[in-house]
Amino acid sequence: MTAYRYRALNDAGKLVRGVLEGDSERQVRVQLRGRSLRPVEVAEANRQVQGVTTWRSLLMRRSVSAGDLAMVTRQIATLVQSNLPLDEALQAAAAQSRSNRIKGILLQVRSRVAEGHTLAYAMAEFPNVFNEMYCAMVKAGEHAGFLGPVLEQLADYTEKRQYTGQKLKMAMIYPFILVAVAIAVISLLMIFIVPELVGIFAHGSRDLPFLTRALIVASDFSRDWGIWILVAILALVWLARRLLRNPGRRRRWHALLLRTPGLSRLLVALDTARFASTLSILMASGVPLLESLRIAGQVLTNLVLREHSERVAERVQEGSSLHRALENSGRFPPMMVHMVASGETSGELETMLERSATNQERELEMTLGTMMSLFEPLMVVVMGGIVLIIVLAILLPIFDLNTMVR
Numbered sequence: 480m481t482a483y484r485y486r487a488l489n490d491a492g493k494l495v496r497g498v499l500e501g502d503s504e505r506q507v508r509v510q511l512r513g514r515s516l517r518p519v520e521v522a523e524a525n526r527q528v529q530g531v532t533t534w535r536s537l538l539m540r541r542s543v544s545a546g547d548l549a550m551v552t553r554q555i556a557t558l559v560q561s562n563l564p565l566d567e568a569l570q571a572a573a574a575q576s577r578s579n580r581i582k583g584i585l586l587q588v589r590s591r592v593a594e595g596h597t598l599a600y601a602m603a604e605f606p607n608v609f610n611e612m613y614c615a616m617v618k619a620g621e622h623a624g625f626l627g628p629v630l631e632q633l634a635d636y637t638e639k640r641q642y643t644g645q646k647l648k649m650a651m652i653y654p655f656i657l658v659a660v661a662i663a664v665i666s667l668l669m670i671f672i673v674p675e676l677v678g679i680f681a682h683g684s685r686d687l688p689f690l691t692r693a694l695i696v697a698s699d700f701s702r703d704w705g706i707w708i709l710v711a712i713l714a715l716v717w718l719a720r721r722l723l724r725n726p727g728r729r730r731r732w733h734a735l736l737l738r739t740p741g742l743s744r745l746l747v748a749l750d751t752a753r754f755a756s757t758l759s760i761l762m763a764s765g766v767p768l769l770e771s772l773r774i775a776g777q778v779l780t781n782l783v784l785r786e787h788s789e790r791v792a793e794r795v796q797e798g799s800s801l802h803r804a805l806e807n808s809g810r811f812p813p814m815m816v817h818m819v820a821s822g823e824t825s826g827e828l829e830t831m832l833e834r835s836a837t838n839q840e841r842e843l844e845m846t847l848g849t850m851m852s853l854f855e856p857l858m859v860v861v862m863g864g865i866v867l868i869i870v871l872a873i874l875l876p877i878f879d880l881n882t883m884v885r
Contacts, residue, residue: 640753744846753778
């Protein structure tokens with residue numbers, strides 16, 4: 480059966496959308512009428528219409544969240560391990576999903592499987608949802624006859640990646656909010672409050688203190704040029720994003736980041752942890768080492784590190800051991816290299832790679848925690864200092880007036 484997208488009107492006249500399977504459009508329309516729906520449009524989910532963005536092209540372009548992908552993967556794994564046929568497992572997972580987009584993708588995959596294609600081949604048609612690593616593991620699981628356990632590993636891996644990403648985002652969100660609030664408060668003070676207070680002394684005959692005069696100049700500058708400075712910053716950010724779309728410029732930018740003291744250590748730890756974790760789960764699923772290295776290299780966000788991972792794969796293909804190739808690259812942490820060497824010697828390379836990734840993630844969390852614990856009081860001190868300067872700039876002329884009265 481083929482998956483069809485539809486738009487129909489219910490009894491209340493509300494337009495509803497969804498995906499159904501059927502042998503033809505006519506059969507789908509009959510199903511809709513059986514549900515008390517009046518069909519407005521029924522079309523194949525993979526129909527290509529010239530000049531129009533189709534349902535299938537939309538599905539292929541848009542990705543799904545890591546949480547949704549992990550949930551769907553775990554559902555399919557549970558159903559497959561319950562000895563349910565694969566096409567029925569996909570249909571059940573699609574029926575369970577509340578998202579029409581995910582339901583449409585699963586029904587498209589089921590259609591390909593029903594036509595005789597492998598699950599990995601069917602999933603590969605949606606690269607923005609099922610990436611190369613995902614499809615390679617599914618392919619290895621199908622060939623080895625352990626599709627259910629491999630899908631369970633994929634679900635665990637996806638959930639772990641999502642958890643790590645969320646922790647990093649939460650660690651970075653707070654300081655950004657703190658900085659934004661501080662800038663907003665200081666800007667409001669300088670643009671609206673300070674001119675009203677300091678303007679009382681600006682037209683007097685006495686010379687104002689240097690701090691007060693500097694505050695008046697800063698306030699006038701913020702009021703006259705603040706909006707233009709904000710526009711210029713936004714324009715620079717937009718221009719930088721456009722320039723970094725060029726691979727050559729992006730590589731030079733990534734190389735500069737790796738030369739930045741302090742930041743380079745965090746970036747290397749984050750990327751190499753992701754590399755080691757991906758390589759571990761690929762090898763544990765039965766994917767050959769060279770293919771695992773090639774796929775794991777694609778998860779590296781830094782282009783310089785990605786080039787070094789490609790050189791590692793080339794050296795391994797030439798006959799070098801993995802730990803020796805990693806060591807010669809000079810970009811991977813020494814602890815990771817030693818653990819890989821130990822894994823190669825003991826025959827537990829997958830386990831040692833996973834331990835290496837866990838250690839690096841733990842070290843990264845500790846480093847970020849230390850930085851955040853230092854940043855918060857530093858930001859409070861900076862804000863307090865700025866407010867103190869503003870208060871002194873306002874009070875100093877008042878003290879001078881009191882001196883004159885006496």
